[in-house]
Amino acid sequence: MNRQTVLVACGAGIATSTVVLDHLEELIERENIKVELVQCKIAEVASLQSNADLIVASTILPTKYSIPALSATAYISGIGIEELDKEILSYLKK
Amino acid sequence: MAVASFIKESLVNVGLKADNQDQLFNTMYEKAFEQGFVKETFLPKIKERESIFPTGLCINNYSIAIPHTDPEHVVEQFIAVSVLDKPVTFHLMEDNTKTTEVQAVLMLGLNQPHSQIEVLQELMQVIQVEDHLEKLIHAKDKADITALFHSIKIS
Numbered sequence: 497m498n499r500q501t502v503l504v505a506c507g508a509g510i511a512t513s514t515v516v517l518d519h520l521e522e523l524i525e526r527e528n529i530k531v532e533l534v535q536c537k538i539a540e541v542a543s544l545q546s547n548a549d550l551i552v553a554s555t556i557l558p559t560k561y562s563i564p565a566l567s568a569t570a571y572i573s574g575i576g577i578e579e580l581d582k583e584i585l586s587y588l589k590k
Numbered sequence: 591m592a593v594a595s596f597i598k599e600s601l602v603n604v605g606l607k608a609d610n611q612d613q614l615f616n617t618m619y620e621k622a623f624e625q626g627f628v629k630e631t632f633l634p635k636i637k638e639r640e641s642i643f644p645t646g647l648c649i650n651n652y653s654i655a656i657p658h659t660d661p662e663h664v665v666e667q668f669i670a671v672s673v674l675d676k677p678v679t680f681h682l683m684e685d686n687t688k689t690t691e692v693q694a695v696l697m698l699g700l701n702q703p704h705s706q707i708e709v710l711q712e713l714m715q716v717i718q719v720e721d722h723l724e725k726l727i728h729a730k731d732k733a734d735i736t737a738l739f740h741s742i743k744i745s
Binding site: 506507508510511512514515518538554555556558567569572573574575 | 639642643644647648649650656658659660661682683684685686698700701706707710711714717718719
């Protein structure tokens with residue numbers, strides 16, 4: 497099976513996506529799954545989605561995408577982290 | 591304590607008076623621009639970004655916002671802190687159809703994408719630890735803010 501790719505996006509690709517990326521790195525290491533994480537700006541997601549499996553965005557999602565997309569504000573606010581972990585894993589452990 | 595080095599006392603404002611988000615951004619920008627932390631483009635860009643990707647966070651009983659924009663508008667990295675005299679309405683980061691009454695604003699002036707995870711992790715400790723958030727919102731002066739950020743440790 498090919499390694500799955502997750503796009504980690506925020507508005508600027510600099511602040512909140514870095515926090516989300518860091519959290520996801522820990523999560524996939526803990527779960528021992530092979531996933532490639534790509535940090536990007538939300539504006540870049542449209543052109544990158546064809547080579548990816550999941551979008552995790554720290555901001556609102558401005559449009560619909562062809563692959564599943566989740567909002568990861570929980571990792572910023574600290575509320576609902578475990579639920580979001582589970583939801584993300586449900587897409588990755590197929 | 592990495593985050594503490596980003597807190598510039600000259601960019602801390604306790605009891606800031608602003609009627610709305612526009613006024614708040616103008617005031618915070620003016621201080622940062624006067625001191626050479628940002629370019630002129632920072633102001634229109636941070637307003638634009640906030641309108642498309644809002645940064646209001648409602649955490650239990652508290653509301654804060656973390657406005658920021660693209661790195662090219664930042665000259666020297668900083669985190670500007672404003673504790674508001676009365677709340678200002680922001681849209682929520684996860685849902686821009688909802689608003690929250692923000693009590694404190696952490697304006698992030700970052701320009702290095704990958705080298706600052708420690709700073710961001712510590713910043714998240716300010717947001718996610720209720721005791722820290724309470725200290726931020728109830729700060730009485732600049733010294734309270736500085737002390738709070740110096741007390742942050744990554745657990």
